[in-house]
Amino acid sequence: MYSFKNDYSEGAHPLLLQALIDNNLENNTGYGLDKHSLLAVEHIQKHLGSTFSKIYFLAGGTQTNLLVSSAFLRPHQAIVSAYTGHINTHEAGAIETTGHKVLAINSPNGKLTPKLIQNTLDEHSDEHMVQPKLVYISNATEIGTIYNKEELSALHHFCKLNNLLLYMDGARIGNALCSADNDLTLECIAKLVDAFYIGGTKNGALNGEALVICNENLCTDFRYIMKQRGALTAKGFVIGSQFETLFKNNLYFELSNHANDMAMVLQEGIKQLKYDFLTISSTNQIFPIFPYSLINILENDFEFYIWQKIDEYSAAIRLVTSWATKPETVHMFLDSIKNITLND
Amino acid sequence: MYSFKNDYSEGAHPLLLQALIDNNLENNTGYGLDKHSLLAVEHIQKHLGSTFSKIYFLAGGTQTNLLVSSAFLRPHQAIVSAYTGHINTHEAGAIETTGHKVLAINSPNGKLTPKLIQNTLDEHSDEHMVQPKLVYISNATEIGTIYNKEELSALHHFCKLNNLLLYMDGARIGNALCSADNDLTLECIAKLVDAFYIGGTKNGALNGEALVICNENLCTDFRYIMKQRGALTAKGFVIGSQFETLFKNNLYFELSNHANDMAMVLQEGIKQLKYDFLTISSTNQIFPIFPYSLINILENDFEFYIWQKIDEYSAAIRLVTSWATKPETVHMFLDSIKNITLND
């Protein structure tokens, strides 16, 4: 059985495990104040240029998002998100548990634009309604699309103009930055958003996300909020060491590149077999539309999610590749489609 | 520099790391539904006998405590804790962030008794006050003491009688159960409390606590609460695999035993040097009282916390040992005291 279900089915890249072994018996300071965390911060900050930034290592995406909500907002302030945004649909109400409303906007490609946000602002004009304050975007989005520089700059300017904060969920930021269509860098992003995070869990770490806060005002007492939400990890050096390894050289991007490459081979191959797609992706998630007859047979050998019913006869499935996806598996999948289609 | 600061300065026991390496490229189901987590549950349940139990793997102690608070209580219900309880003093208000009050009781040895709790019940009689509902105890306590079977049974009966829930914070439950004074087992505990957790972070794991819920009513939808608080770990198999290794054989208790032994050597050695103690411990935290002159010199070679000022001339320090503490380090510490005392 081969899995294309997600990019967090395997453990960690071997270099990260090796570093954990090498550091294992050191006496490290707790709670992220250790030397590995500090080195990881240093390595990441090199990518951010001279932009102001504070970096906090956290254990997962939902945790990171709820900390941002808790730390950045006053009680009456709301988060604007695409309807497909992870915080809106797949975090069991984590944001609401911090007391804040998510104002969800329908967007066909999973992305927000100033125009879409303006509608929401227009609808929320006084104290009888929540106050939109933070714009949440994902890059790559939950459906594989990415923001380019022009789009992100437009959001940046719109947010400044409207006194909004801009926050990027970067669970798959490596995949976005390594996309063939990308023209952003970590440094660009740091200049254009108030905060974003660099996802580790979906890109080769056992666990861990690096939250980068670029707006100095938002850093005050952030570690208190971490502690209070159970996110100040006693053995913080475990996450620190992993990010140290990921960013010491270019490993982080190599892993994303590999995942994207595997997805592109899949997408290209399926396209050549004349199948359609729900959306064309340039990252590590692709969404081919297959007849159920094909899906049913593929499910004998491969694991994946059925993403969306198209009609009585077909559905879009989601295939996700990771740093650990083997080229053989990808080719086996393409061969399977060919064989099944031939035999039809 | 040798550290007696805490029991979470090192990484994981080598056998746990080895298992992570062995499992690394498996395609595991996410969110704790993998085979390693299931095996870990099985191994732990053997220790619990036929008692009803559901086991949930979480990332840390504060996270576990706040989940319990969030899942078990209605909004107006409060937690009764010793003043020294971790939730009262060292979790940055995590419980209050879930909306609940901690009713703190002064207790010289860090333990609660029916009599102490009764006072709190008496003071909280109607809807103008919070309703005491969950009794929080730590075993071992934050100052190294432990509960014996008689004490825990008394609390159990008192809680049943008063419609209270009983919850044990087991960050150092291994140290409690391996103490020379202990007469409890995991099975006993499971019968006497509504929930407790088995701490991994302080006993040889990279991270991870196993929350055992023994009261079936409290299990309903617990995974929703986990997800919502950012505690449903994508790569749940990382914690699962570690508990599998800790409980497959008796490794968990071996590690606690070692930590306790090291502490007892220290305590015995210091006692023979005629120093007094803040409290006599039978677990892996000890609290000798030293003159500042001695403390200052010891700080050149060893790290530890000054726990409590006694008078102008002396203070109690806290020495914590772990699964990784080496006998040499312990003897080096004792020798240092002797040498310094001689040279005085």
Added chain:
Amino acid sequence: MYSFKNDYSEGAHPLLLQALIDNNLENNTGYGLDKHSLLAVEHIQKHLGSTFSKIYFLAGGTQTNLLVSSAFLRPHQAIVSAYTGHINTHEAGAIETTGHKVLAINSPNGKLTPKLIQNTLDEHSDEHMVQPKLVYISNATEIGTIYNKEELSALHHFCKLNNLLLYMDGARIGNALCSADNDLTLECIAKLVDAFYIGGTKNGALNGEALVICNENLCTDFRYIMKQRGALTAKGFVIGSQFETLFKNNLYFELSNHANDMAMVLQEGIKQLKYDFLTISSTNQIFPIFPYSLINILENDFEFYIWQKIDEYSAAIRLVTSWATKPETVHMFLDSIKNITLND
């Protein structure tokens, strides 16, 4: 200047004020345990027949809704509401502040149906998403429509089948029950929902809503939740006395009837002048569509809200009548339209 802005511009019906004066120097027990509150409960319960019910007097609608959310739900549970529902759009995130998500459903007439709710249930299938638990409906709705017996029974059965709670916001329940299209009674409603409230503020009281909980399980410790949210009024007898007066005889329904009558005269009159409506109402809110040229002139003498832009030239306005609206004012408004239209 005459106001059709809302039904809470005036104070209280004179009989309510008189009762306050009559009772003023009594020594009443605090916090709603006084004799007037008890009598008010008795009077209301006569309308509920033998249905189980507990009645709690609260100060306003948003307060009532947030108490329901806080008391009835566990943290991961969500409220299903029409998009136009008061809790979704006009309570500044009160529900989210209690930690719960509002799952909003688009509905052209402001009402929910089993089919609409089923879609939401289908989308929320596991612990990565919130759990839909309470169905919130308003009767009359925020746009003047009402539920009939068949519709409410269908919701009742659907909720039972799906283990959902059904709650009716009755800020304007009097207007609903006095509508010409209505076939429900308070007793019917009490049998079909888990809880509902009888609005006083919008029907002749200085303040006050009577929350009726018909599901015994939901009553436990409700007064604690009231106290904790600042809703246990010291001088509870002020609200109690008002509901005593409203329900001693049939004053409550007389007031709603009057408000409805005034609205129907307005609606009928405007219809005869050949204007269209956003929605046809049978309660005390009506929504005629007028050209801006007409609206602008009307605004010189009357206050009302512009509810929704229709096109460049016209908009729907909202006209609300109350227990205190005078027939003269209604006729003056109709005359104004005629005069302006003639002069056009």
Added chain:
Amino acid sequence: MYSFKNDYSEGAHPLLLQALIDNNLENNTGYGLDKHSLLAVEHIQKHLGSTFSKIYFLAGGTQTNLLVSSAFLRPHQAIVSAYTGHINTHEAGAIETTGHKVLAINSPNGKLTPKLIQNTLDEHSDEHMVQPKLVYISNATEIGTIYNKEELSALHHFCKLNNLLLYMDGARIGNALCSADNDLTLECIAKLVDAFYIGGTKNGALNGEALVICNENLCTDFRYIMKQRGALTAKGFVIGSQFETLFKNNLYFELSNHANDMAMVLQEGIKQLKYDFLTISSTNQIFPIFPYSLINILENDFEFYIWQKIDEYSAAIRLVTSWATKPETVHMFLDSIKNITLND
């Protein structure tokens, strides 16, 4: 049966009721934006001199306190209070429900001092603990004592120095300011605290408290927080009108003066009968210590709370007087004691 149970057993002073009747059929703007609320603000501001202030009318004390907690604090910040503080003991965890911890300090007279607060600051030094941020004091306190100018100035300076906010619960501020021992004015208080409230419910209003925020930074979006907590009253003019009447002339202080006078007659009379007191009060709550034999007989004709058991034979009771307490009732109570004592 005559009641000394509390100062909120009666309705409103007749002049307040008369004003409600006079204004009853006006078409007032909702939500506290009406002319009566504006006039009330104007009248109160005259008492505050040139000090910056924004005034918000709220419905009760617990509601006011939880709004302050919600609006002024970030999630990790805590409130410092005397153990006897209303927020600590008699609000069913309202503060904790907003997510904040109350750090309670034992104080024999119910008052806080810089020294007492300093201890709490010393214990809360890093992100593992909550951050003390707001100092909550009551004036008069829950046990009848008051702050003088020197004490309040000392707190003011201490708070400024330590970056703390100072907030005064003024449920009985009228009684404090009319005490024979008082040297403060509303203007003084406004200069020395960040916010305080002027209690109406306990001083002659049907309901209502006037929250005065003197620190401009704390006003931002306060009305959103009110709405979100169910505290933005639709018929805000009801509270506005009452405060207009209370502060148009000196009615507010006349009522407090009367209540204090009645209490002082009681205290003086009891003192002459050679009974002791738990604490000597100069406001409208007094705490005589009586033998149970006396208490039992008094309870036949009078209602009051037994406040604290002193020993097997005696207890302190609490007698509260109000704007409506009649001199006859006070003398009847004193006569009763005399008669019972004689007959003993």
